[in-house]
Amino acid sequence: MSEIDDLRKQIENIDEKLVYLLSERMKLSGKIGKIKQKNNFPITDEKREESVRLRWLSLSQKYGIPESMIDPLLNLIFSYSKIFQINPSYIKKISIIGYGGMARSLISLFKISSQEVVVTGRDIKKAERLASEFGYAxxxxxxxxxxGEIIIITLPPSGIVSDFMKKLFPYFSGKKVIDILSTKHSIFGFLEKMSLENNFNYISSHPLFGPYLYPVGEKIAVIPSITFPDSKEILDFWRNCGLFPIQTSLENHEKAMAVVQVLPHFYLMALSKSIELLAKELDVDFSNFQTTNFRDIYKIIKRVNDLHSVIMEIQELNPYSQKARELGMKELNNLYNEFLGEKK
Structure with a gap:
């Protein structure tokens, strides 16, 4: 056996040990998940994750492993540990109306929490494609x-008030109905009215995460309505599926979204356009000169641009959006004038 073959054999032995240890780690995560479920603890423990991350970084320095290698590895381990911590205590029959990014994200979550799911929508071919991706009907x-026992509407505002949905609402009688819109102000009242007229129980939810697969441990806002005032069942449902539910009021939700969505998205859209115009004005290709911070910001900008229609919907419909933009412009001008003053 050549020297290189011998070294490769040693690597294979280490690989097997790594996989075995990962398996043992996931088993322990599963046991922790059962304890969390019993005590209604959230799956994500941010303080614990930060503590583990700091320990890994310390170990990486001790053993000469680059930090840039540790971070993505640890993110993967955190994600899959959360998946192993899901221990659904009951199964629900869930009908998803819609087939966009957030529908796909939630269906992936329901898949790993063993829920029964059916997908539907105006375009039955699109519903079929999404359902088949996860082995659902x-x-x-x-x-x-x-x-379905629970009906989740994943349509945009225009879809919710469409003739398609208006014809469907009478069939919702006796069902539990959830929407997942980012901005609620205009649609919440409409769905509450529909629930009264058509005898269904309506409660609103807002996933506080993007349209990506297996969002275990993420937060989801829950807003009760007059036809579903006791949110415990839905809070337990989302918790059972691996999310961390937060109950709030409609008004508080819209105010919070003005802070965490409207204002940052407003700045990011302007920043995206400014970068493009400045690079053109200076006639420079900046792609090979990106700093770490710029690279991270640019990834966020790309995500915002990819979700342009949803971002604009939030800007248009959030009742505090104008106030947020006015305040943002005021502070931007203050900062600009501050730099002008420094020049003088």
Whole structure:
């Protein structure tokens, strides 16, 4: 056996030990998950994650491993540890109306929490494609509504008030109905009215994460309505699926979204355009000169640009958006004038 073959054999032995140790780590995570579920603890423990991260970074320095290698590895371990911590105590029949990014994200979550799911929508072919991706069934809208215990509407505001949905609402009678819109102000009242007229229980939710797969441990806002005032069942449902639910009021939710969505997105859209114009004005290709901070910011800008229609929807519909933009412009001008003053 050559020297290189011998070294490769040693690597294979280490690889097997690594996989075995990962397996043992995930088993322990599963045990922790059962304890968390019993005590209604959230799956994500940010203080614990930070403590583990700092320990890993210390160990990486001790053993000469680059920090840039540790971070992505640890992020993967955190993500899959959370998946192993999901221990669904009950199974629900869930009908998803819609087939966009957030529908896909929630369905992936329901898949790993062993929920029963049917996908439907106006375009049944799109519903079929999304359902088949996760091994679920699709049905015609009326059949899907009849089948499900919980109906989750993943449509945009225009879709919720469309003729398609207005014809479907009478079939919601006796069901528990959830929307997942980012901005609630205009649609919440409409769905509450529909729930009163059509005898269904409406409660609103807002996933506080983007449209990515397996969002275990993420937070989701829950807003009760007059036809679903006791949110415990839905809080337990989201917790059972691996999310961390937060109950709030409609008004508080909209104010919070003005801070965490409207204002940052406003700045990021302006920053995106400014970068493009400045690079053109200076006639420079900056792609090879990106700093670490710029690279991180640019990734966020790309995500915002990819979700342009949703971002604009939030800007238009949040009742505090104008106030947020005015304050943002005021502070930007103050900062600009501060730099002008320094020049003088």
């Amino acid at each position: 699709y049905m015609e809208p009326y059949k899907a509504v009849e089948w």
